[in-house]
Amino acid sequence: MAPKKNAIGLVEFTASIINTVRESLIVLDQDLRVVSANRSFYDVFKVNPNETQGQLIYDLGNKQWDIPKLRDLLETILPQKATFDNYEVEHDFATIGKRIMLLNARQIERGVGKERIILLAIEDITERKEIEEAHSKLAAIVESADDAIIGKDLEGTVLSWNSGAEILYGYNAKEIIGKSISLLMLPGHSDEDKELLNKRSCGELIKNYETQRRRKDGRTIDVALTLSPVKNISGEMIGTATIARDITERKKLERELVKTRDAAEAANKELEAFSYSVSHDLRTPLRSIEGFSQALLEDYQDKLDDTAKSYLDRVRKATQHIGRLIDDMLKLSRLTRAEFHHESVDLSTMVRAISEELQQNNPDRTVDVIIREGIFVNGDPTLLKIALENLVNNAWKFTSREARPQFEFGTTVKEGKTACFIRDNGAGFDMVYVNKLFGAFQRLHTSLEFPGTGIGLATVRRVFNRHGGQVWAEAEVGKGATFYFTLPG
Amino acid sequence: MERDIILLVEDNPDDVALTLRAFKKSNISNKVILAKDGVEALDYLHGTGMYAGRDEKDLPVVVMLDLNLPKINGLEVLRNIRQEELTRLVPVVILTSSAEQRDVVEGYRLGANSYIRKPVDFEQFVEAVKILGLYWTLWNERPSLNR
Numbered sequence: 001m002a003p004k005k006n007a008i009g010l011v012e013f014t015a016s017i018i019n020t021v022r023e024s025l026i027v028l029d030q031d032l033r034v035v036s037a038n039r040s041f042y043d044v045f046k047v048n049p050n051e052t053q054g055q056l057i058y059d060l061g062n063k064q065w066d067i068p069k070l071r072d073l074l075e076t077i078l079p080q081k082a083t084f085d086n087y088e089v090e091h092d093f094a095t096i097g098k099r100i101m102l103l104n105a106r107q108i109e110r111g112v113g114k115e116r117i118i119l120l121a122i123e124d125i126t127e128r129k130e131i132e133e134a135h136s137k138l139a140a141i142v143e144s145a146d147d148a149i150i151g152k153d154l155e156g157t158v159l160s161w162n163s164g165a166e167i168l169y170g171y172n173a174k175e176i177i178g179k180s181i182s183l184l185m186l187p188g189h190s191d192e193d194k195e196l197l198n199k200r201s202c203g204e205l206i207k208n209y210e211t212q213r214r215r216k217d218g219r220t221i222d223v224a225l226t227l228s229p230v231k232n233i234s235g236e237m238i239g240t241a242t243i244a245r246d247i248t249e250r251k252k253l254e255r256e257l258v259k260t261r262d263a264a265e266a267a268n269k270e271l272e273a274f275s276y277s278v279s280h281d282l283r284t285p286l287r288s289i290e291g292f293s294q295a296l297l298e299d300y301q302d303k304l305d306d307t308a309k310s311y312l313d314r315v316r317k318a319t320q321h322i323g324r325l326i327d328d329m330l331k332l333s334r335l336t337r338a339e340f341h342h343e344s345v346d347l348s349t350m351v352r353a354i355s356e357e358l359q360q361n362n363p364d365r366t367v368d369v370i371i372r373e374g375i376f377v378n379g380d381p382t383l384l385k386i387a388l389e390n391l392v393n394n395a396w397k398f399t400s401r402e403a404r405p406q407f408e409f410g411t412t413v414k415e416g417k418t419a420c421f422i423r424d425n426g427a428g429f430d431m432v433y434v435n436k437l438f439g440a441f442q443r444l445h446t447s448l449e450f451p452g453t454g455i456g457l458a459t460v461r462r463v464f465n466r467h468g469g470q471v472w473a474e475a476e477v478g479k480g481a482t483f484y485f486t487l488p489g
Numbered sequence: 490m491e492r493d494i495i496l497l498v499e500d501n502p503d504d505v506a507l508t509l510r511a512f513k514k515s516n517i518s519n520k521v522i523l524a525k526d527g528v529e530a531l532d533y534l535h536g537t538g539m540y541a542g543r544d545e546k547d548l549p550v551v552v553m554l555d556l557n558l559p560k561i562n563g564l565e566v567l568r569n570i571r572q573e574e575l576t577r578l579v580p581v582v583i584l585t586s587s588a589e590q591r592d593v594v595e596g597y598r599l600g601a602n603s604y605i606r607k608p609v610d611f612e613q614f615v616e617a618v619k620i621l622g623l624y625w626t627l628w629n630e631r632p633s634l635n636r
Contacts, residue, residue, distance in 0.1 A: 276589055280557065283586045287607060288503035294611035295510060320610055
């Protein structure tokens with residue numbers, strides 16, 4: 001009585017184990033018919049116990065189990081090997097779809113005269129396989145990326161290192177995985193990684209953060225880093241991923257650009273100081289020449305004959321001319337260096353103001369002035385004023401011999417573009433010399449005819465050049481001159 | 490009136506000669522004390538160095554100051570003049586070749602009463618000196634510096 005009781009207890013016990021286990025288990029007889037299956041099997045493969053028992057395994061679920069690879073296992077491999085583990089079978093089931101399964105199979109001899117039975121343990125690894133596949137796709141992306149992609153834990157220990165990182169930093173994945181990321185820091189900056197992590201955890205975005213790192217060969221490189229947190233399923237931060245890009249070339253160019261710009265600024269300052277001292281140093285002796293010539297004329301006038309006086313006059317006029325030249329040159333050199341302010345400028349009002357001032361300073365002259373209203377341009381008002389002063393002054397100057405002097409300011413269309421013009425009916429010039437017109441110190445008239453240093457138009461051209469525009473002239477001797485200019489925008 | 494002294498601070502001897510001539514031409518007969526650099530100018534004003542023993546309360550009616558001086562430059566002299574209690578009130582006219590805005594601004598900022606650029610043309614220079622001289626010696630009300 002007692003052994004039987006024990007036997008029942010054991011069977012029940014075993015049965016409960018088998019029915020609790022998560023893996024699907026199925027037992028076949030030597031004819032490959034189902035002896036029994038566990039609950040997991042029925043749940044996973046969605047078959048009924050009544051439909052299963054006694055059935056040929058291949059017939060299960062309406063012949064869904066007719067799988068070639070299974071046949072191989074049961075009919076070819078097992079008879080030879082009695083045990084086979086980790087046998088992978090992939091099959092598209094009509095009811096449950098595509099499944100990838102890992103099988104452990106055992107052929108069990110039960111003793112003389114007794115039938116063999118076959119035990120199959122089936123693990124559904126479909127999901128695991130999908131995850132693995134997705135994982136290896138990502139891993140492939142990471143590996144093939146040009147940028148360095150590095151995974152670290154919270155302590156800064158390197159956990160992953162792609163080929164981009166190998167190329168950027170010179171360390172092999174094997175050499176650096178498991179070591180601290182501070183290996184890459186420049187001396188004195190070993191805490192930079194921690195600082196960046198702190199910033200990140202304070203909510204600061206670390207994106208394209210520019211810094212320097214040291215390669216395995218000791219060379220310092222410039223990198224741009226983007227740090228992202230790595231979180232586990234619960235949302236806790238367990239590490240960081242860093243993407244690093246090599247920006248050494250760009251940084252080198254930037255530094256050179258800064259150097260060039262600094263050099264240009266320094267040169268500019270030097271030039272300014274030079275111009276300042278030169279003009280001052282030239283004026284001082286000029287004043288002496290001028291002053292003492294005048295003193296001579298005044299204090300010794302009874303001792304000097306007319307010729308002597310005329311000589312001294314020439315000396316004085318010449319020095320005055322030099323003085324004006326120095327002033328003009330200083331102004332011209334300052335023009336190119338002055339800061340450029342972008343504004344909307346009312347040229348009509350400007351020309352009118354200049355003209356009215358000229359009229360006030362020359363009350364004995366009346367000039368007919370025609371100004372078209374409402375001409376606005378984009379540019380630097382100070383520079384434009386200088387240019388217009390020169391042009392209007394010229395118009396005034398070169399019409400001084402006309403009976404009815406006139407000048408006009410307006411706009412017209414030249415070669416499809418709108419251009420402003422200042423036209424006078426004065427002395428004009430021969431177009432043969434038009435190329436000399438804007439050269440510095442170039443004059444087409446003598447100072448007896450019309451005074452001037454010849455720098456006015458050079459100034460005008462420089463102003464319009466700085467604006468990105470153009471200036472040109474058309475004229476006829478005795479009929480007058482027209483100066484056209486264009487400004488972008 | 491003749492006792493009212495004009496202090497001319499100028500290192501260039503030509504400019505000194507021309508300025509003195511200009512004073513003469515404008516009938517400005519004040520005594521002109523010449524300082525050829527900043528040190529001499531300050532010595533005069535404070536009654537120190539080569540002018541030790543001079544009564545520093547006897548201040549000039551106007552100081553005409555060139556900016557380009559050896560040793561201490563004109564703006565430094567001006568700064569010193571304006572910093573000392575005694576000399577703070579003396580009128581200072583900057584008379585110089587430079588018309589650079591930075592000098593003009595700095596001159597006024599440091600307390601110059603006026604800023605005149607020396608013209609190249611001598612007649613204009615004489616005119617300027619005449620007007621200056623007359624203005625500062627004749628027209629301008631002087632602060633009473635004797636306490």
